Amino acid sequence: MNDLSTDQTLRTAFAELRAAERSRIRPPGADAAHRTVRRRRRLAAASATGGLTALVAIGAGYLATTGEPAPVRATTDPASVTTEASAAPGARLPQELTNITVNALGKLPPGSRSLVIAGDSVSPAPRPSIELAAKPGRFVLRLACGGDGTVTATVRTGSQVTTATARCATTTDAVAAGAAETPVVIADPGTAVINLPSTPAAGSRVVSAALIPR
Amino acid sequence: MQPAADVIDLAVPPPPETASFERFYAAHFQDLTVQLYGYLGDRQEAQDVVQEAFCRALARWSKVARYDDPVAWVRRVAWNLATSRWRRARTALMFLRRQRADSVHVAGPEPDRVALVAALATLPPAQRRAIVLHYLADMPVAEIADRERTAPGTVKSWLYRGRAALAAHLDAGITEPKGTPHE
Structure with a gap:
C-alpha cells in the first residue's frame, strides 16, 4: 500500500472510529463539572483558613445538629484536590487577607456557623450561592469583606430575604468596622442561602460570613 | 410562588x-x-x-x-x-x-477499531500525537506543527512514518487468522 492509499484508508478507518466512539461515550455532564469546581473552591477555601476558622460548614443540604464545629465536607478524592491546587494557582486564597477577614468576624459564640468565600469563588457558576446551616432559631448574619469596595450579600432563609452590605478593607480593624449585620430567622430545615453578586472585582476579595445565635 | x-x-x-x-x-x-x-x-x-x-x-x-x-x-x-x-x-x-x-x-468495540487503537498504541508518542491530531482532530499539518512547536516537515515525517507503521500493523492483523475459517 502506498502512502496515498494508506492515507485514504486511515481517513476512513478513523472516521468510523470517531463515529462509533462518539456514540459510546456518555459525558459526565457540565453539571458534574460545575459540582467539581464548586467543591474544589470550597475545599480550597476551607483548607486555606486552616485552624483559624472555628466553624466552617459548606455545602448544600448540610444541617448542623450540634453546637460543635462543623466538619468540612471532603467528598473529593485527595489526589485531585492536591493537584488541582497546584495546577490552578488562581484558585488559591490570599492567605493574609483570609486571616484578616476571619479575625474581623470576631470571637464567635457556640452554635455559630461561619464560612469563608474567597477569590473568584464569589462568582461561581451556575449558582453563586452558599448555604450556611444551623439549628433553627434567631441569628445575626455577620458579613466581613477583605479587599476593595463593598460587597452586598442577599440572604434568604425560607421566605425571608434580607441584604447586608459590608465595606471591604485590608486591615482587621477596618474590616471589622465595615462588617455588616442583619437579623435572620432560620426555620426548619435550617438553612440560610447567601448570594453574592458576580462582579469583575469579586475575584480579588475574600468574604467571610457567620451566623451567630441571638 | x-x-x-x-x-x-x-x-x-x-x-x-x-x-x-x-x-x-x-x-x-x-x-x-x-x-x-x-x-x-x-x-x-x-x-x-x-x-x-x-x-x-x-x-x-x-x-x-x-x-x-x-x-x-x-x-x-x-x-x-x-x-x-x-x-x-x-x-x-x-x-x-x-x-x-x-x-x-x-459491549466492546468492533475488532477493526480495537485493532486500530491497538496499532496506534505501538507508535512512538510524537507519531501517535500527529496521527491522532491529523485524523481524529482534523488538524492540518501546519497547525500540528505550531502546537508541537516544530517544523511542518517534521510533522509530515511523523505522519508518514506513523501511516507506514499503522499500515504494517493493520495489514498484519488482516492477514492473521481471526478464528473464522475462510471460505
Whole structure:
C-alpha cells in the first residue's frame, strides 16, 4: 500500500472510529463539572483558613445538629484536590487577607456557623450561592469583606430575604468596622442561602460570613 | 410562588457565560474524548482527562471563553494531563474503578477499531500525537506543527512514518487468522 492509499484508508478507518466512539461515550455532564469546581473552591477555601476558622460548614443540604464545629465536607478524592491546587494557582486564597477577614468576624459564640468565600469563588457558576446551616432559631448574619469596595450579600432563609452590605478593607480593624449585620430567622430545615453578586472585582476579595445565635 | 425553605433560589441570575459553557461542553466533549482515546487507548481514562480539562476550563471560564479557540485550550490541557503527574496519581483509583466497570456489561468495540487503537498504541508518542491530531482532530499539518512547536516537515515525517507503521500493523492483523475459517 502506498502512502496515498494508506492515507485514504486511515481517513476512513478513523472516521468510523470517531463515529462509533462518539456514540459510546456518555459525558459526565457540565453539571458534574460545575459540582467539581464548586467543591474544589470550597475545599480550597476551607483548607486555606486552616485552624483559624472555628466553624466552617459548606455545602448544600448540610444541617448542623450540634453546637460543635462543623466538619468540612471532603467528598473529593485527595489526589485531585492536591493537584488541582497546584495546577490552578488562581484558585488559591490570599492567605493574609483570609486571616484578616476571619479575625474581623470576631470571637464567635457556640452554635455559630461561619464560612469563608474567597477569590473568584464569589462568582461561581451556575449558582453563586452558599448555604450556611444551623439549628433553627434567631441569628445575626455577620458579613466581613477583605479587599476593595463593598460587597452586598442577599440572604434568604425560607421566605425571608434580607441584604447586608459590608465595606471591604485590608486591615482587621477596618474590616471589622465595615462588617455588616442583619437579623435572620432560620426555620426548619435550617438553612440560610447567601448570594453574592458576580462582579469583575469579586475575584480579588475574600468574604467571610457567620451566623451567630441571638 | 414562594420558594421552599430548603431550595436554593438565586437572587442573581447565572452569568451569561454559564450557558455558553454548557453549550461548549456539549459540543466538544465527545470529540475530544475520542481524540484522547486514540492517544491513550483507554476510553475511561480519556473521558477522565477530558472531564478534568473541562473542569479547569470552567474554573477560569470567563477568561477561557474569550480565547480565539477555547477548544484548543481544553485539548491542550487534556493532552498535558494525559501525560502528567495527575494521570499517574490517579492510576490506582482508575484501576479500581475499571474493576467495577468491567463487571458491568458495555459491549466492546468492533475488532477493526480495537485493532486500530491497538496499532496506534505501538507508535512512538510524537507519531501517535500527529496521527491522532491529523485524523481524529482534523488538524492540518501546519497547525500540528505550531502546537508541537516544530517544523511542518517534521510533522509530515511523523505522519508518514506513523501511516507506514499503522499500515504494517493493520495489514498484519488482516492477514492473521481471526478464528473464522475462510471460505
